Amino acid sequence: MDLNAVTPAFLDALRADLDARCFRDVTPNYLEEPRGRWQGQAGAVLAPGSVEEVSLILKAAHAARVPVVPYGGGTGLVGGQVMGQGPAPIILSLERMTKVRACYAQENVLVVEAGAILQDIHAVATEHDRLFPMSIAAKGSARIGGCLATNAGGVNVLRYGNTRDLVLGIEAVLPDGQIWNGLSRLRKDNTGYDLKNLMIGSEGSLGVITAAALKLSPIPAGQGTAVMVVENPAAALELLSLARSHMGEAVSAFELIHRQGLDFMAEHLPDLRQPLADAPEWSVLIDVGLARGLDPSVALETLFVEAAEAGLVSDGVIAQNEQQRHELWEMREQIPEANRLVGSISSHDISLPLSRIAEFITEGWAALTAMDDVRVNCFGHLGDGNLHFNVFPAAGKSRADYLDIRDAIKTCVHDMVARYDGSVSAEHGIGRLKVADLEKYGDPVKLALMRQIKDAFDPQGIMNPGAVLRAE
């Protein structure tokens, strides 16, 4: 497919139709991604202020066959937001479309534009005495459009689902500039094919989501958090079953933590208070949100006692107030930052069938440490079967020392994931980083269908070329 770089003439033609505020400087932030593995390029950065302006830009790009890279908060971890190769694209930033269009508190619905920052959405929901449960470590800068484009996961998936489960409707602009108004607030609507979920998770390769009707939830009457020490991941999974038999879906998060992450924090974030004096080999953070009439710390205590009797837990801390809850969560949420400060050789965002996860961790760990002198930090959303299985240099070494085996490490992990019927991208998406993995591990029938859909929606191939599917 022959695409054309942005030209001055192309931009001049757009200037006639677009507000001057749409034209941004091409500053470095638009060309970087958090792990520094990819370097983007841009012929222009355009920040439309309305769905109509998005439409005008795509219409022009479609006509001129100019590539377009949608850009949210820039926090994606698989390079979906940076296009390093090919003709210089338009970076289409949603940063000016941040409005809350409407809040229907009685309906538990919030309609927001795609550029709204996740943390701001949380705040608006709270103002209306509601909860928008999707939460990720990057919530202070991630924009909801990016969360939708990547079907982001995060810490509350166990109870509330992935991003796609929290969306009632979307408004989107198709690659040729047509506006699809699918901004429904309905809970049930069986009128035709599910295009909403096709667009969600397509990482900007089928069009640009410009607004969404999000599902809010009531704030649980009582919320509680605990960290419990378990012997191993198998015990952690038994503890999860027990917790759910006590409290059902009131268990909103169940996060596995390995000592390696706590050690990294102790070293690189020494001011962070750790809940247990001796960092345990394995622990879990449990968060619950209960109905009226139940005291969360009592419920967690009851769970702990029963779990201790069953030999599943040996120690623990139950938050007694909001401040302590916050501290426990802070400890969990700073693990990625500590990882970043150490610098991984290779990071893996994987998911596995729950009943095979304990076996996987044992086998994977052994295989990696047999390959070389490395440190593994295995942590994440155990309740969803989603691990961040990240590999780091041995103490005193740097990632540069491992460049020659980095690919082999990734292949070792991903091959094993495939053998265990898991996924090599649980929550971060494919982006540009995992296109080859998708080709290698994905079902070929599915891949062929994806290509057909891409060609039908975006015959010129202008939308985020090279993301999800290889550029043709």
Next chain:
Amino acid sequence: MDLNAVTPAFLDALRADLDARCFRDVTPNYLEEPRGRWQGQAGAVLAPGSVEEVSLILKAAHAARVPVVPYGGGTGLVGGQVMGQGPAPIILSLERMTKVRACYAQENVLVVEAGAILQDIHAVATEHDRLFPMSIAAKGSARIGGCLATNAGGVNVLRYGNTRDLVLGIEAVLPDGQIWNGLSRLRKDNTGYDLKNLMIGSEGSLGVITAAALKLSPIPAGQGTAVMVVENPAAALELLSLARSHMGEAVSAFELIHRQGLDFMAEHLPDLRQPLADAPEWSVLIDVGLARGLDPSVALETLFVEAAEAGLVSDGVIAQNEQQRHELWEMREQIPEANRLVGSISSHDISLPLSRIAEFITEGWAALTAMDDVRVNCFGHLGDGNLHFNVFPAAGKSRADYLDIRDAIKTCVHDMVARYDGSVSAEHGIGRLKVADLEKYGDPVKLALMRQIKDAFDPQGIMNPGAVLRAE
């Protein structure tokens, strides 16, 4: 598109590849639908025993351009399972593919073939001390493949979502016979476009779902049911908000009932015990499933007392045991049967934004009774904004007396739904009944995309021609 009827030669060629048990007699049940509005036709009824046999049949049909109508339990209400026009199709019945392939209780996953009957799936889940929450009145004959194809709703959507929300993965055969293995058990898998949700709800027009990995839930520790009398739908919605502020998503069903339905039952199902001596104008059935430590009848009592103080409820019955729970549910679940015995002029499966529903009911009722001497039975899944807004002859008259205004009644309701930003098919789908409605009320950009997807997946147009999209 030129399609060809099934011929003896076509069937003879298939006989070489398929087990003799695949070939069924063309009995009337395959050509009827529950409301008797559509009469199907069939060149053959084929009941494959495996995904490979489904693949062989579709491959042959694709090559010969023979239409294929997938057939589950035959309980659909929009004619998706009966093709009355065009060349005589293959009815592809999933009745022999009823196996439970695997149950992963620790993972809360059940893998079943598409022909499994919903009630049997409930039983298997219960055996494993789990819940498969999707439930509809036709559960004794509906097959899960049909529930998936139509994204069926039912009584537990409020808590557990529609059918699509209860599916982790599917196996499907595409129109050309290719088998897509998407039978994942993963909770999180962001590897490419969401084809699962595209196939779910496509009503057999994009392929045949042959198996699914279903999400199970823990059985709530305590389950309770109550019927409460409310003054009107607005009060019912306030009661719902109150209930959710007490119990969050533990409120698993919230069903609106109008006196008309109870009167129909008293007349046509006189043996059915009604919970309240005097049928109330409006009432709601509330079902809750609570965590350990809470007594459901106490929680419902607490809710009732607080709601009574707020002037929201005036009377009620709280089930004190399983038998009473069953009786309350039986009353709700027999409304469709009573309706059927009366015989509606026109039935409407609609959904509305929650905050507009009370106003809609008032306006709709007034408009319909102004048109003619009719009776309206308005009931359904209020918590989901989903009403069955069905219109019946006046006492002493029959539906035949209203044939001349039947279309006007439907148009009156559907136009009003469109004005209220609602959906003309909340949970039953489009089938053949609502193709024109979709064309009239649907977003044109969405319709064009649907057609593109249909053409990409099924270039010969053999899959369920005339369902969802008009046959070309």
